[in-house]
Amino acid sequence: MKMVMVKGWTGLGVAAVLLGCANKAEPPEVPTTQAPVTTNYHGVQVTDPYQWLENGADPAVRTWTEAQNQCTRAYLDKLPDRPAIERKLKGLFERAAASYSSLQVCGRTVFALKFKPPAQQPILVRLRSPNDAASEQTVLDPNQLDPTGATSIDFYVPSPDARLVAVSLSQHGSEAGTLHFFDVETGREVGERIPRVQFPTAGGSVAWAADSAGVFYTRYPAPGERPPEESRFYQQVYFHKLGTPVAQDTYEIGQEFPRIAEIDLQTGPAGHVLASVANGDGGQVAHWLRGLDGQWRQITRFEDEIKHVEFGRDPLYIELPRDESLYLLSRRNAPNGRILRVPLAEPDLSRAQEVVPEGTNTIQTFRAAASGLYVVELVGGPALLRFYDWAAWPSRLAGATPGPSAELGHDTLPEEEAEQSAETEQDDSTGQGGGAAAAEAGPVSGGLVHGRVREVPLRGWVAVPELLVRRGDELLFRMVSFTEPATWYVYDPRSPNRITATQLRGRSPAPFYDVEVVRVFATSKDGTRVPMNIIQRKGTRLDGTNPTILYGYGGYGISLSPNFDFTRRVWLDQGGVFVVANLRGGGEYGEAWHQAGMLTRKQNVFDDFIACAEWLVRSNYTRPDKLAIWGASNGGLLVGAALTQRPDLFRAAVAQVGIFDMLRFELDPNGTFNATEFGSVRDPEQFKALYAYSPYHRVRNGTVYPAVFLLAGEHDGRVNPAHSRKMAARLQAASRSGRPVLLQVSSRSGHGLGTALEERIAQLTDVYAFLMDQLGIEYSLIERGPWAGGVTPTSAVVKARLAEPGLTARLVVSKSPLFRRPLYFGPVVSETNHYNIVRFELTGLEPDTLYHYALEINGRLDRRHRGQFRSFPDGPASFTFAFASCARTGSTSDIFDVIRRHRPLFFMNTGDFHYQDIGTNDLARYLDAYDRVLASPQQAELYRSTAFEYIWDDHDSGGNNVSRGGVALAAARAAYELYVPHYPLATNPGPAPIYHSFTVGRVKFIVTDLRSDKDGSRKRDDANKSMMGAVQKAWFKQQLLEANGKYPLICWVSSVPWIGEWGTNYYPIKTNVYGFIHHTNKALFRSEPRRSSWARTYPGDEDHWSVYSTERREIADFIKSNHIQGVCILHGDAHMLAADDGTHSDYATGGGAPVPVMGAAPLDKDPSIKGGPYSQGVYRVANAQTGEGGFGLVTVTDTGREIRVRFSGRNNKDQEKISLQFKVPVGRDALFARRRD
DSSP states (O other), rough: EEEEEEOOOOOHHHHHHHHHHHHSSSSOOOOOOOOEEEEEETEEEEEEEEGGGGGGHHHHHHHHHHHHHHHHHHHHOOOTHHHHHHHHHHHHHHHHOOEEEEEEEEEEEEEEEETTTTTTSOOOEEEOTTOOGGGEEEEEEEHHHHHTTEEEEEEEEEOOSEEEEEEEEEEEEEEOEEEEEEEEETTEEEEEEEEEBTTTBBBBOEEEEEEEEEEEEEOOOOOTOOOOGGTOOEEEEEEEETSSSSGGGGEEETTOOOOTTEEEEEEEETSSSSEEEESSTTTOEEEEEEOOTEEEEEEEGGGGGGEHHHEEEOOOSSSSSOOOOEEEETTTTTTTTTEEEESSOOOGGGGGGEEEOOOEEEEEEEEEEESSEEEEEEESSSSEEEEEEEGHHHHHHHHHSSTTTOOOOGGGSSSOOOOOOOOEOOOOSSOOOOOOOHHHHHHHOOEEETTEEOOOOOSSEEEEEEEEEEEEEEEEEEESSSOOOOOOEEEOOTTTTEEOOOOSOOSSSSSOOTEEEEEEEEEOTTOOOOEEEEEEEEOOOOOOOEEEEEEOOTTTOOOOOOOOTOOOOOOHHHTOOOEEEEEEEETOOEEEEEHSSSSHHHHHHHHHHHHHHHHHHHSOOOGGGGEEEETTTTTHHHHHHHHHGGGGSSSEEESSSSOOOOOOOOSSSSSGHHHHHHHOOTTTTHHHHHHOHHHHHHOOBOOOOOOEEEEEEOOOSSSHHOOOOOOOOHHHHOOSOOOEEEEEEEEOOOOOOOOOOOOOOHHHHHHHHHHHHHHTTTOOOOEEEEESOOOSSOOOEEEEEETTTOOOOEEEEEESSTTOOOOOEEEOOGGGGGGGGGOOOOOOOOOOOOEEEEETTTEEEEEEEEEEEEEOSSOOOOOEEEEEEEOTTOOOOOOHHHHHTTTEEEEOOOOOOOOOOOOOOOOHHHHHHHHHHHHHHHHHHHHHHHHEEEOOOTTTTTTOOOOOOOOTTTHHHHHHHSSSSOOOSSSSSSOOOEEEEEEEEEEEEOOOSSSOOOTTTSSSOSSOSSOOOOHHHHHHHHHHHHHHHTOOOOEESSSSSSOOEEEEEEEETTTTOOEEEOOTTTGGSSSSOOOHHHHHTTTTTOOOOOGGHHHHHHHHHHHHHHOOOOOEEEEEEESSEEEEEESSSOOOSSSSSOOOEEEEEOOSSSSOOOOOOOOTTTTOOOOHHHHHHHHHHEEEEEEEEEEEEEEEEETOOOOOEEEEEEEEEHHHHHOOOOOOO
16 A cells, blocks of 8 residues: 655644634634544545544643633533533432342352442442342442543452452553452452553453462553554463462463454363353454463364353253263354353364254353253343253263254254243332333243243343353343343242342333334345334323434444443433434344444444434434434444435434544554444445445545544554544535534443543433534423313412423423413412422413413423413313223323314313322322323323313322222322412311312302322221212312302212112123123123122222112202202213213102213223113223223303203214213392402
């Protein structure tokens, strides 16, 4: 290759460089001199204008980089949302529970890396057991060694006797590690330090001698052994005997290894040492074994394609022989992998036995147990975990049929009936886990697969990033999903259908119950199906407006398996969608998937990524101006290729520690390690492929590029920060979009590993602030709401929960949706002891007027969460309202959108607003229940679109069938009063009922609480049994008396059905009957009666007035004797649409008190039918089959002389299924009555 230097440039002074930043308006610019250098590659002349930026030690380059940093800092610090994002992230980390990783077991001691913010770095701890967290002791705390947080643990290895631990420590994320030895008991450092054990990319490794007297370790060249530029290559293995000088350490093996060798060491149970040597990053692996005689022997070559080797384990019982074998994961002629076995004494690959054949899934890794193998298999990213029990093929262990041709197919295993159930012990009682099984709709594993091949019962789309056999066959493994934090579990094949969570349990600092994962496939350019994992809030609308991040990697056979990242909550809470793509180049579908995205086939990865983006746009998740891409390292290359090949498809791009100049990466300090994955410019065909996609060389002048944020680490030993410097300069010069191209080079980080927490938070803050700014997100400080209730002609109540305490909020109210001539209410400051809920009392409103409202928080109007309501009319008026009950907690059913589109004057929830069934007097759990409901976009939008009214039933007030004395009622009421915008309650605080009333025009609504003071339903039905309680009943009767004559229409809201007799069901239907049912249609009914079965449980545990028939008659007689006119009943809970014209609702003695009855339920729960008959019939929704739900729409028409009422029972398709019409005359008193409540 010929290089030509073009002369004529000079270095820039600091003042000149900074002047460009200071005088430029946003986006920032730094003037960058071009100094073209032309290189000839196989006859192709390639000019590089910014090659001078490669020398990071050059003062001119350092000055330029500092200027870029300052401009970037100035730009990001001006973003108005950055402080709030930073507070959110810091709050999440402050609340984060401890996480445990890198577990190792030595005898009876468990070692782990523990990370618990606010510590800057993980610490090394030991425990007696993963189920004995109280026994935890700190072995090494790098935060104590270095309070700045710059020192981190690269890796650690405890000695076999668990008395010492070898630890590699490095600084500033450099991964340049020195080996230290620490006494486990005292934590003191002992012995000499061993330098040059660990460097980036090739890494480092240690294996203890079986007697704990010394260590085998990886060693890089000492000064003077190689030229300085070769100091991070030629890794070898040395042995250090404890107590002797490092200078006396002895060479073991490695001189014959490749220059780019990456060595991993492990010690076998009997004292053998295995050296697994990778030929560069992502390259093939060869293996050497050190026998007990001290001699090394090569047991596999690179071309054998053996990716991983494990020693056999000691048996479960001492009477059984030791499994003196090696188990090998082979991908030769088996891209999905198969597992072979060779004797440890004669590890001859030609005589290997196949013990696990290749299957349709790809084998990711495995661990040997006493009587079998645990195998992790990938299904396109998510994992399955299987146990292969040796009992199924004893001849295998006896070595009856040697050679790789002796294949064991699953069809040869003995057949055994698969077990049908699987139990998983997981605690989601706090709601902090997220409910991965429900959210992710992934495979449910467990039970037998074939013969003695058992599937460990994992649930949902999960990953198993770590597993180890603690003793015998007992497996300790870490499981994680996109919505569940990592937790360590124990599995024992003797209890094959259960896994048990240990005390090393993950807890999220923020709930993920409202998050789901949708797994879809895009079709790439060549027809390949590419999986994507769409992480979104439940109920996300596919309207093309969702700000979306598409994240990818696609290289080195690395799989982007499910992982939990609670910081995504920042993005999701702002309405964002986060998508993880499983691209070719990774290992999600085995080695063939990897090879399809490497070397000259690398363009496939970029085609996959672009296809995923196009799918998201085509499927209406987002649109190009709302789509961002993000990747790191090889994923940074991916982002660079995507934005240069399809700049029109993305609005913003973030690339962290990315590779961009694919023609010169081999010249980087660690660049040669990557040639096995990318190829080399020395090869003509590989050069052609590299040059075709190299992002740096694909930048074209005058192109409209997305906004770009490039992040690099000054101490990055894996990817030269020069890539980011050059790419930033090239894009800044070429782009004509006017969007920023930012570069940030951190002096406190490297490639990412070992970065201090404080720096991680700062970088995440910058990334999210940048993306929200570019995708047009105005960061909202509203956590839930707002919603309005307690509406009268002149007043209302609005409440909202804010994101943090100490925020100052005002409510802005206007007749104009543009908030012209606004009214202001407040200010109110959010407080922790009020759950950050702010309350506004609106007064002085005009009757029958549509008002728009929004919160102004810390001086900024939040338009994303604006709401509206209409003040009630003052005097005779016609209006429509909706009511319904019984919705799953946080339901995102489309029925709420259907209700909203009717624009009712108000929506009334008549019970079971949630189904948390909280049976403890725990205010926090009740507040959390409201959080869960309002997390639904569909419900939140409905409640912001109109006035809200609500009376609870059992599931949302104290648990199923709760009655007087329920222990949770005091907390339930306190939460209701704090969170819900409501009318004044008729009784004092505490566990007292929440009955109340309100009026609309000439209609009186009397809302009763039929739970808080209710006698138990099994109590004998006589005059001493009450559903209302004495105080509420007296109030109720007084309300009826006061309303009579003044309000022609009196709507009594009863949360339970009114019509029916105990022990009688007028609709004994067959279980598969849905739709419209009338009591006269006997063909739909069961042939056998149900009365006898009910009689056995007299008086029955029914939520129904039928088992309070004495009190029901008392109320009916009161209505009759006092000549109360115009009463109708609205009820919930019955899980049906129903209506009666009064024919079957008259329970007065001798008759005389018929009342129209209307029921509307369930919104989206399972259907049921209680009581009857109903003159208009009932409608049973097919919820389980089609997701059908029901609600009631009531239209009140006040003509002046009469009030006409039309009830329409409708489903979620807005189809009328039940209807009722009636009218009431207007008496003289009501005709002239006007009131202003």
